[in-house]
Amino acid sequence: MMEFLLMLLMSFLKVFSTALVTACVNKLVNDFGKKRKRATQRRRKQGSSKAKK
Numbered sequence: 001m002m003e004f005l006l007m008l009l010m011s012f013l014k015v016f017s018t019a020l021v022t023a024c025v026n027k028l029v030n031d032f033g034k035k036r037k038r039a040t041q042r043r044r045k046q047g048s049s050k051a052k053k
Helices: 002-052
Strands: none
């Protein structure tokens, strides 16, 4: 009985840790994507202002 509970706990911890790591990675990827999009928009604005001169 004790081994069964231990295996159940281990399975729960694996699932929980996997979900936690996945959420953290998704957040980092989204933040990186937002920063990258902002940089490209700034470059476009700079490029268009240079073209007007």
